[in-house]
Amino acid sequence: MTSIKRWMNPRVWAYVFGYLFAVMMIAPLLWMLISAFKEPGSTVTILGKLFGTPFTLESFAKVLKPDGTAMMWRWTLNSVIVGVVQTAITVLLSSWAAFAVSRIPFKGKTFIFALILAGMMVPVESIVVPLFQMVTDMGWSNSYNALIWPGMMLPLAFLILKQFIDQLPNELLEAAKMDGAGIFRIWARIIFPLSSSSMAAVSIFIFIQSWNNLLWPMLVAQDTAMMTLPVGIPTFQSIFATDLAVPMASNVLASIPALLVFLFFQKHIIKGISMTGIK
Incomplete structure (x- = not known):
């Protein structure tokens, strides 16, 4: 019973x-x-x-052998460059934008905030064609510029950082202004250090998203030397016919960097999002 x-x-x-x-x-x-x-x-x-x-x-x-049939090392380098540069610049721009919308009074702030949030509702697929045409007209095809710049701003990163900055006490910023600190100095000396956990969490999201991005790099990187890992790995299936062991080996290698980033910094994800104030 x-x-x-x-x-x-x-x-x-x-x-x-x-x-x-x-x-x-x-x-x-x-x-x-x-x-x-x-x-x-x-x-x-x-x-x-x-x-x-x-x-x-x-x-x-077979995957790592530089025999001309596969360029695993080159694709890994491309993914690292795109992921690191895109993450660093996106976090920096998002932090500046979040600080401006949250703490700097100016006309049209509400409209700009709504416009940025509207970007979260627009599917990437709906802007791929005009964005690709723009990149082609600028002569950026098969270049790091085409891989990095179009994905530079992430509305989710802006929203997370703004929510944190909104909760900082006004007295802290007012004290800095009374000491003669300008806008940039307030951001560098107060906002940036206090929001480091939130920025770390945002950085992980951006890096993993950039690392796994397939659609856009597949469109702008037709040259084999400019492919990233998500674009280059499927070529193993066509190169080695029905062989599945080699593509699986390439997938394991491609998963290691993103997995390590998540394992080492996973505590910042919870800490950065759950923080609701400062001690």
Whole structure:
């Protein structure tokens, strides 16, 4: 009777469904990881053959070999450059914009705030064609300018930073003004240090989004040397025909940087968003 009551407890079923959901999420990642350590050309779609063949690093060696058929190192460098530069400039611009809209009085501030938020409701796909035409007219195709600048401003980053700056006490900023501090000095000496946690959380979001971006780099980077990892990795499927081990190895390598960034800075995500004031 005790065991029946235990299984009738809703909390028990919540744990059961939670673990089942976790297994469903982890299973594809485990399949990718195991397949990456199989020989090139081996069958990885049948469970018995997946575990029946020896593990090897040949697929990773084939991916990283600079033999002209793949440019994994170049694609990784492109993704790092685009991700780091885009993250740094986007966070800086978002912080400036959030500080201006939150603390600097000027006409039309409400309209500008609404206009920025409206950008969150516009699908990226709806502006791809005119944006691509603009980049082409400027002669930026197959360049870092085309990969970086169009994705520079993120409304979500602006919103998160503005919400934090709104909660800073006015007395703190007024004291700085009385000491003769200008707008830029207030931002550099007060806003920037206090919002470092929120900026770190925003930086993680921007970097991971930039790292995984496929649509825009696929349009503006037709040259193989300018491809990023999400664009270059699918070429392994066409290069190596039906081989799945090599594409899986490339996916494992491409996932490592974003995974490390998230693991090392994951505490800043919760801290940056949940902070509602200062101590």
